[in-house]
Amino acid sequence: MSIADTAATVPILEARKLEKFYQHPEGGRIQVISPIDLAVFPGQILALLGPSGCGKSTLMRMLTGLSPASGGAVYWHGRTVDGNFPNVAIVFQSFALFPWLTVIENVEAPLEAHGVSAIERHKRALRILDAVGLDGFESAYPKELSGGMKQRVGVARALIVEPEVLFMDEPFSALDVLTAETLRGELLELWLDHKIPTRAMFIVTHNIEEAVILADRIIVLGRNPAHIHADFSVTIPHPRDRKSLEFVELVDAIYRTLTQPDHKDAAAPPRTHVPGVGPKAKAVMLPHTRPGGLASLLEILVDRGGRVDLHRLAEELSLDLESLLPTIDTAVLLGFLRLEEGDAIITPEGHGFAQADIQARKAIFRKAAIANVPLLRQMEQGLRAKANHTLSEEFFRDLLDEHFSAEESRRQLETAIQWGRYAEIFDYDAGSGKLTLTES
Amino acid sequence: MPAAALPDVHPTPLPPAAKRPAGSRWSWAFLIDIAVFLFVFATVFGIYAIGRAWLGPARPQARISQNPRALPLYAFYSLVRMVIAYAISLIFSLAFGYLAASSRRAEMIMIPLLDILQSIPVLSFLPGVMLTMFALFPHSQLGIELGSILLIFTGQAWNIAFSFYSALKTIPRDLREAAIIYRFSRWQRFAELDLPFATIGLVWNSMVSVAGGWFFLMACEMFVLGKRDFRLPGLGSFLQTAASHGDTRGILWGVSAMITLVVLLDQLVWRPIILWADKFKFEQVESSGAAHPTLFHLIGRTSVLIRIYRRLFRPLINRLTLFFTVRARRAAESFTAPKQHRLRRGIAYAGIAGILIGLAFTVFYAVRELSDLHREDYVELFRSAGLTFLRVNSSLLLSTLWTVPVGVAVGFSPRLARIAQPFVQVAASVPATALFPIILLIFLRLRGGMEFAAMLLMLLGTQWFVLFNVIAGAMAIPTDLKEASQVFRFGSWHRWRFLILPGIFPYLVTGLVTASGGAWNASIISEYFHFQGKILSVPGLGSTISSASDAGRFDMLLASTLIMAAIVVLINRLVWRRLYRLASSRFKLEA
Known part of the structure; x- marks a missing residue:
């Protein structure tokens, strides 16, 4: 099941120059996913890893045919598919069970869609439910079940169509830590013992350890626009021990890759990048954080002598990548932190920020924000230029729309407003949507 | 008016605040509003014009009994009218909501149309509708019967249609994707996703609608138009006859019959349905104290309606699902897409052209009619x-x-x-x-x-x-x-x-x-x-x-x-x- 065995075989599923972009109404396009080449080989568990909002889910939806690609194509067994995707199944983060159907009806529903007779349906559903440990719950409704049980139903529903590739979209991230661990173990057991006919699995996740525990190959996605940032193959034999040296080293290596300053790698786009295809002028993307968490992060750093290993920090705070990375990104963007070989090092400005009182912090934040965040600088200058020092948020939304998709520019503006309010650069009236320069 | 359980009152749906981003697009939406309004205007006029043109010979009116013993039968007549009107409203609503939710282009016209239809005073349709129906069926009561049913329908349908449409629009993305990825046929998607998801809204809006329907039924079972007196035997006409004769005893009898009917309907029909609909609540976690399990089982098991649903409706749905999947599979095998599309597009264009010409004509005549006014x-x-x-x-x-x-x-x-x-x-x-x-x-x-x-x-x-x-x-x-x-x-x-x-x-x-x-x-x-x-x-x-x-x-x-x-x-x-x-x-x- 290692790469060496499968290298010679033909991939089940292959994406060639698969990309996604939105046409901007006033010309130009917003690239969400830059052209990506990717192959899924039989006998492999592939994990797609990346920070939130980087486009993992969109990529998966294009591979499964849920979302049309803007360019490139998906090949199954070397042949293109025209809207008619072969047997795939998805396990959803939110389970996506039909609450008005019982457990067994939920599992039978895909078979019903395939025109299987009622008796045959029932037989096969019972078999699958037994395999995932759900016997006795056939006639329960999803709302009566715990999260872990619900996801077992989700897995059963996916397996019953005997998919060639089983897709999973953050399948365990809505569950508590222990339940998630149990389910991962059970899934791996089904897979390793060949109890399921599935020939490959494709797992989208933001949890590094989950990826390392399950996958044979880990693809790390960078963002803005999404691109393949790194490709790790995992050769640690199962069962994998989280404490083993090679496991920890791999997790550390992936951590380092992920925390490489993101705007740097976006500024040097991947080789597949075609000139004129990407966003017009590169806009710095704000991580979606509130300034509140920044102070505690920096305080911890000061307590640890100003330098700390990120992986260890996350473990100690029991935070996953999803919650920690954006705050780190924010600190780096504002010049409060530096990253070096997976370690975070506090800067003098960061030190000052951590030790200041509330008012002084705001002043330091304000200085750093105007110096380092182009969007906030732009907003401040725009407001100052107007006689009444007031502009509507629509104005800035239009500016952002040139660089980001509609959804992303909404979030960008939301974050910028959070920061600007905290820094007392401007006031914001949610009722009228007006921004007003704060008089100092 | 709704005979609703107090703690569960559902706010009536509002027409959706059409999403209007800043600037230019607003005026575009406004143009659609105007066009739709013109269309409705033309239709209203059309109904009147036809009604007037077909003013046929007068018919002898049905005599309305004033004997309280006639009340059960009259209540039954009224109830039948109500049920038929409601059934038509429901079918219409499902079709309308489904179409509006599945086609972006249809949605652009259908939703403002619904908004305006909702605001039109139903009762002013009464003369036009009645005259038309009477002219269509001059030799029987059928015309007037159909007319009253149609009127109740126009009072009921819009908010049910709207609730179905907005439910369809709010189905979570994951559920939709699950239905797509597991290849649900259109029918299966409708029966296992769309309809169940919309059920609760449909039930509550149906209750409101039916209550409103009684209001109109009372009015349209008996009314005067010019020298003509239209009467349908029913609770409404009983009450009105009693009122116009100044018969206090008759009025009291009629009102108590009405109250009895409404309370019985509430207890025997709506209660069990609401309890049954609880299973369609879209929640991942069981809410505490929302359902009363003992009461539910008690009523749920005994109710005729639920039994009908289990014995008849469920197997029927299952059959249909299999039928449609098999058909859809066959259709997919022998699919000739481009031709069909061209044909469909041609029909659509012809239809639009026809509507536009008709619109122009009616607006012209309506304006001429209105210019008679000083x-x-x-x-x-x-x-x-x-x-x-x-x-x-x-x-x-x-x-x-x-x-x-x-x-x-x-x-x-x-x-x-x-x-x-x-x-x-x-x-x-x-x-x-x-x-x-x-x-x-x-x-x-x-x-x-x-x-x-x-x-x-x-x-x-x-x-x-x-x-x-x-x-x-x-x-x-x-x-x-x-x-x-x-x-x-x-x-x-x-x-x-x-x-x-x-x-x-x-x-x-x-x-x-x-x-x-x-x-x-x-x-x-x-x-x-x-x-x-x-x-x-x-x-x-x-x-x-x-x-x-x-x-x-x-x-x-x-x-x-x-x-x-x-x-x-x-x-x-x-x-x-x-x-x-x-x-x-x-x-x-x-x-």
Whole structure:
């Protein structure tokens, strides 16, 4: 099941120059996913890893045919598919069970869609439910079940169509830590013992350890626009021990890759990048954080002598990548932190920020924000230029729309407003949507 | 009006605040509104024109018995009308909502259309519809029967259609994707995703609609048009005959029959259905105390309806699912896409062209008809519109004044709610039109009695929406906020200002929107009434509509109907929608 065995075989599923972009109404396009080449080989568990909002889910939806690609194509067994995707199944983060159907009806529903007779349906559903440990719950409704049980139903529903590739979209991230661990173990057991006919699995996740525990190959996605940032193959034999040296080293290596300053790698786009295809002028993307968490992060750093290993920090705070990375990104963007070989090092400005009182912090934040965040600088200058020092948020939304998709520019503006309010650069009236320069 | 369980009052859906991003797109949406309004305008006129052209020979009227023994049969007749009208409304709503939700282009026209149709006073259709139906079936009662059913339909369908549409639009993405990825056929998607997801909204809106249907049924079973008297045997005609004869005993008999029927329906039909619908609640976690399992099992097992559903409906759905999947698979194998598309597009273009030509014609004739009216007529029309405006808004004000304190008291005290529930429910479920003769009997002895009576009828027809919503709003105020206001020793003024009024505001607005539309519609009956052989009326737009249809003045009828529809739409757009937006942005209680 290692790469060496499968290298010679033909991939089940292959994406060639698969990309996604939105046409901007006033010309130009917003690239969400830059052209990506990717192959899924039989006998492999592939994990797609990346920070939130980087486009993992969109990529998966294009591979499964849920979302049309803007360019490139998906090949199954070397042949293109025209809207008619072969047997795939998805396990959803939110389970996506039909609450008005019982457990067994939920599992039978895909078979019903395939025109299987009622008796045959029932037989096969019972078999699958037994395999995932759900016997006795056939006639329960999803709302009566715990999260872990619900996801077992989700897995059963996916397996019953005997998919060639089983897709999973953050399948365990809505569950508590222990339940998630149990389910991962059970899934791996089904897979390793060949109890399921599935020939490959494709797992989208933001949890590094989950990826390392399950996958044979880990693809790390960078963002803005999404691109393949790194490709790790995992050769640690199962069962994998989280404490083993090679496991920890791999997790550390992936951590380092992920925390490489993101705007740097976006500024040097991947080789597949075609000139004129990407966003017009590169806009710095704000991580979606509130300034509140920044102070505690920096305080911890000061307590640890100003330098700390990120992986260890996350473990100690029991935070996953999803919650920690954006705050780190924010600190780096504002010049409060530096990253070096997976370690975070506090800067003098960061030190000052951590030790200041509330008012002084705001002043330091304000200085750093105007110096380092182009969007906030732009907003401040725009407001100052107007006689009444007031502009509507629509104005800035239009500016952002040139660089980001509609959804992303909404979030960008939301974050910028959070920061600007905290820094007392401007006031914001949610009722009228007006921004007003704060008089100092 | 809805015979709803108090704690579960569902706010009536509002027309969606059409998403209007800044700038240029607004005017585009406005153009669509105008086009749609023109279309409706043309249709309304078309109905009148056909009705007038087909004015056939008069038919002998059915004699309405005044014997209380006839009541069970009459109640049955009325019920059958109701059931047929509701069935048509439901089928229409499902088709309309499904189409609007599945095609972006259709949606652009269908939703504003629905919004306007919702605002048109149903009762002013009455003469046109009746005349048309009568002309179509001159030799039987069928025409009038169909006419009354059609009218009830127009009073019921829109909000059911709207609730179905908005449910379809809010189906979570994951569920949709699951249905796609597991290859559900169109039918299976409808039966296992769309319909179940919309069920709860459909049930609640059906209850509201049926309650509203009784209101109209009372009015359209018997009415006068020119020299012609249309009568259908039923509860409504029984009551009206008793009223116009001044037969107090008959009126009381009729009202008690009405109340009995409504209470029986509530207990035997709606209760079990609501409990059954609980399983369609879209929740991943079982909510505490929402369902009463023992009661559910008790009623759930015994109810005929549920049994019918299990024995008949479920197997039928399963059969259909298999049938459609097999067919869809076959169709997919022998698929010839481009040809079909071209054909379909051609048909669509021809259809659009036909509609446009028809539109141009009707608008032309309608304008010609309207140009018969003199300037004095218009002055008169606007004066009466102003009077009705005052009347409608005073009745809204009155209902707010009494429902807010009462609703808050009931909502805050579970004990009071328990006592008040059965009483309020019965009171709310009796259609105001049935009570009108009694009110007139009382008020006619006073000076200006008709003026009072008219406002009271509007009030009766609309206050329950407001009351139910206020109660629901008061119940929704979180306990910790109440406790906070206690801890900080708020006086009663501050309690109302900072806690209660903001808390119930969204609910109050929802209730008032529905009430406002209802009151305009009710003005057609309440401002003009045949009673004890006389015509009682007060000046107003409603009485203009009624008297114009009485006198057969179609130009006046057309003009007044259009003005009323325009006023309702305008008020919705300018006042209610804004308040609603304010309510949902600033006064929303978020966890």
